Structure formats: C-alpha cells, structure tokens
Amino acid sequence: MTANALNGGQVIVDYLIQQKVPYAFGLCGHGNIGFIDALYERSSDIKTISVHHEAVSGFIADVFYRVSGQPTATFTSCGPGSANLPIALANAFLDNVPFLAITGNVPTSQFNRGAFQELYRHHQADFPSTVRACAKRVFQPTRGDMVPTAVRQAWKTMVTGRPGPVVLDVPFDIFKEATGGPAPDAEAWGAGISPRIAADPDCVKRAVDMLLGARQPVLLVGQDVKYARACAELVALAERLGVPVAFAASGQGAIDTAHPLCLGLVARNGQYQANHAARQADVLLALGVHFDDRTSSSWIPGYSFTIPPTRLIHVDLDPEEIGRNYPVALGMVADPRTFLRQVLAELDARGIGHGPTPERRAWLDRIDGYRREWEALVAPGFTDPSSPIHPQRAAHEIDRALPHDAILVSDIGIHHNWLIQFCRPRRPDSLIGSMGWGPMGFGVAGVLGAKLAAPDRPCVSVCGDGAFYMYPNVLSTAVEYRIPAVWVVWNNFAYASIRGLQRGYLGGRELATDFRDPDTGLPYNPDFAAMARSTGIEGVTVTKPDELGDAIRHAIAANRPFLIDAHIAADQNPGGAGVWELPGLGVGRPVIGSRYVPQ
Secondary structure: OOOOOOEHHHHHHHHHHHOOOOEEEEOOOHHHHHHHHHHHHOOOOOEEEEOOOHHHHHHHHHHHHHHHOOOOEEEEOOOHHHHOOHHHHHHHHHOOOOOEEEEEEOOHHHOOOOOOOOOOOOOOOOHHHHHHHHOOEEEOOOOHHHHHHHHHHHHHHHHOOOOOOEEEEEEHHHHOOEOOOOOOOHHHHHOOOOOOOOOOHHHHHHHHHHHHHOOOEEEEEOHHHHHOOOHHHHHHHHHHHOOOEEEOHHHOOOOOOOOOOEEEEOOOOOOHHHHHHHHHOOEEEEEOOOOOOOOOHHHOOOOOOOOOOOEEEEEEOOHHHOOOOOOOOEEEEOOHHHHHHHHHHHHHHHOOOOOOOHHHHHHHHHHHHHHHHHHHHHHHHHOOOOOOEOHHHHHHHHHHHOOOOOEEEEOOOHHHHHHHHHOOOOOOOOEEOOOOOOOOOHHHHHHHHHHHHOOOOOEEEEEEHHHHHHOOOHHHHHHHOOOOOEEEEEEOOEOHHHHHHHHHHOOOOOOOOEOEOOOOOOEOOOOHHHHHHHOOOEEEEEOOHHHHHHHHHHHHHHOOOEEEEEEEOOOOOOOOOOOOEEOOOEEOOOOOOOOOOOO
16 A cells, blocks of 8 residues: 555544544454554554543543643444444533544445444444434545545534534445545645634624623623633633623633632522622623523523523524523624634724723622622531531532642532532633533543643542442553543442432432442442552542542642542532422522522
C-alpha cells in the first residue's frame, strides 16, 4: 500500500492525526482489528488507550473534550461491543460534546446473511439504527473509496453547529480495502469553516436596549458558554452593567463563584439568592441554557423562573431550544462568545460606562440579603461532626481539600446534588458533571479523560457506590496507563437519591434502593478500598469528616491512582429554594422561601 493509496483504516487514522487527535480510546474485537492495525502503524503519532468496557471509552472521550476543547475518537467492534457505547453517546449528544465513534461491522460480503453479530432482522448490518437517537449522525461507508468522504464529512458534522458525537460505522473489510488515494487534507476541508455563528445585529441592539432598561436583570448561563471559551466576555458584560450571574448546573464555573456578582445555582435545589433573584427578574438573558425540569423547578412558575412577566432573551446554537419551554421576548441563534462580543461592541459604540446604576445597586443589595438568609440556613451542616459523614459536610470538605486548579468530575447520584449546591468552582472546568442524560459511570470513567487532558492538574472523581460498582474496571486502566486519578467513592450503601424519592413521595415504601446483608440486615457493600488494593491501587476508608479532607490531600500528593472509600450518611437529601414535581405523585417543598407571585 503506497502513501498515496491508503486503505480505509489508514485514511481514518491519518485524518485523526491531521486533526491533532492525541488519543483513540476503545476496546478490541474481531470487527475492528483492521482499524487497530492502522493505529499500530501510526502509534508514534496517536496513542491508543485500551479500556475494559466500551462505555468507558465514550466517557473518557467526553470529559477529555470538556477539559481540553479537543475532540478525540473511540473504537469498538461489531455487535455487542458497539452496543455498549450508546449510553456514552447519548450523554455526549445531550451535553453538546463531540467525539468520533468508529464502530466496526460485519464484512460487506456477509450483509444480510445473519453473520456472527450482525443485526439483520430489519435491515442489513443495521447497527446504525441502534444509535441514531443518540448521535448527531451516522455514516456507513460500504466501499473503500467512500471512506475519505465519510471521514471528513463526519468530522465536520461533529464540530459545526450544535456539536455532538458522530458515528462512523465501518464494515470489517472496508478497514483493509484500498481507497484509491490519500486521506483528505484536513486543513483544506476544515480550517476555513468558522462555527462562530453571529446574532442578527438588529436583535443585538434590541437586547442591549432591554438590558439597559431593566431594573432587575439576571444573566443565566449554561454549558455552551464554557465550551465556547466565552467566560471572560461573560464576566466583562456582567461587570460593565452590574448584572448578577446565575448558572444552570451545566454552567457552573463560567464565573468564579467567589465573584461578588455570582449568584450560584438556579435549580430545584438551587441557592436562595439565585432562585429568588431569577424568579423576580424583569429581564433574563439566558446563554446556552436548555431549561430542563431540574433547572426550571419542573416549569412551575414562581420557583426558578416567572416567565412571563419576566422577559426572556434566549441565545442558543440550536434554534430548536429557543421557545421550547418558555416564550421569548427575543430569541437569537448564535455562538455565546460571538454574541457577547457583539453586545460589548454595541456598548462601546454607545459609550456606555462601567458599573451598576444606583437602581441596579439597590437590586444587588437586595440579593445580598437573600444570600445572607441562605448562608444562615445552611451554616450548621458545614461543621456537623457526625459519622457516617453528613453529606453537606462531605461536600464542604471535598471542596476545601481541592487545590485551586483541581478538576472535580462528578458522577450521577445524590452526591451530585450535594456537590453542585455546596462546592464553589473557581474555573470553567473546576466541576464537571453530566447534565442531560445522566448515566451512572460518567464520573467514574470520565476522570481518566480529565487527567489525560490536563496531566499537570489534580483530577478527582466523586462517584456514588452504585455508580462505582458498575465500572470498577477503570482502576485497571489507570494502572495500565499510569493515569494518577483519584476516586472518592461516596459510599452511602444505597441508591440514595431514589430512596429519597420513595420516602418523600411514596410514604417511605422503600424497595430495591438500599444494600443490606441478608443475614444481619445491616448495610452491605464490598470493601471498595480493598478492591482498589487488589488492582495495585492504594485504597483507604474514611468514616469521620475530619479525615476526609486529609485523605484527599494525601491522595493528590501521592501522584498515583488512589481510591478513598468515604462512608457518607444517606438519610438526608439536599433541599433548596426550588421544587421538583413527579407527575401523579406530587410536588416537593422548598426548604427556604416560598413561591413567588408577581404583584
């Protein structure tokens, strides 16, 4: 095979290298050995990380992008190998994270013959049908000469518009079949394409008019502000106009939580100052916010938002998100950074100065009063000495123990609700979580992606005992590739978030949510620290709050894979200023404040 006549696998690998992809994450199978062979040939240019479960590869690629901004690739084999990937694909799809999923399929000569691991009952080689709902698009080249076009189109689809994962499904023989030429020139095909969509200039002027005329404005940010690297522009606008900034859970860290204009989290369990300000706002500028049920208190007016009479300015990359759940006074399809720069330029053109007006200063003073009420309410939990560790105290100790540059990757579970409420991220990637699909295991595996993307920064996963037990194989991957990640297993011997719903909505009718020894009835779990040690990783168990911070600092200083089995109390769920409705079962109650009714 000459340099100018590559086979399908070589074309894909060469294109990844041109796009500066540093890693391919995946798991071998008979359906993708041709692709793995192409990776072998270029192993000095792109590193292969072999995992022990296909979903792990997707979670690693996902978090790698969230930290670095660089999309990567995964590889899986035909049949069940690739069928393990959709949980990670869907997570990335709903959180706007791109990665290229290269899936193997049966040889084209065996299409529709019921070959081993072929899905053929409805359509030949029908793996694409299994992932269409959870990927931006699926490409399936069936001849070698189709591969160059497929790979460049797949990459472009992945990174333009609303980013998301794309599947490149390649039959076994096509990895080795001649393509008739070299890989496409990535520079020529992609460098001239800008994904930075600008807003309608007339709408920008109207938005500025609305912000300047507002008495009680609030900025609300989601994850797209962070992905767009727009945080500096966000802070510049907030400071220039004296507008407070709240975030949906996905937007945490877009503004330093220590900044005086940072309100914190708006959500069902949001802080009082954030929810109460957002629901009283006369103008709400939402950037990359998808207004899901958790953020919006199940869309019940007066808890998170009151739209209308609040006038909503909604900016998003995807027009489908605008007007999905709330009517807009002004909606714009735009990249957040480009839009914010347009607004700042419009303020420059008008000669608008810096800082809040007296009326706006009064609004900020009122918000500071709400903040003091919230801080008084939650203060006792920060010093609770009980064992097992009070969950609020645990979140606080974790937050205090992490260095300024640390990356905390949260999994899904009750711990996630405590972390987003009581951790105080200082940087856009200080606290990473799954906000759309919510698969358990995201943080268990994703911390490896964070550490590979930022090898000089401490990377810590906080994951529930239920989630960790689904993917303990990540420990072996950390050992095999010397990835010094830290796991804090939030061990409460239960699927505690769901048990909390049973207690709150079902009168305590608990079933299938806690883990107990069948003989003693006492809480049961494996010894996670011993599990870690069995893989060659140091593992310790902590049961007291004053031990937790020290254990985390020791684990980070060790600079090697490390697991902390932390025993956390499970009898309390975090409350907040919002609510959540389970239709047919009722609506929760806020722990502070009441439903806001406009006068």
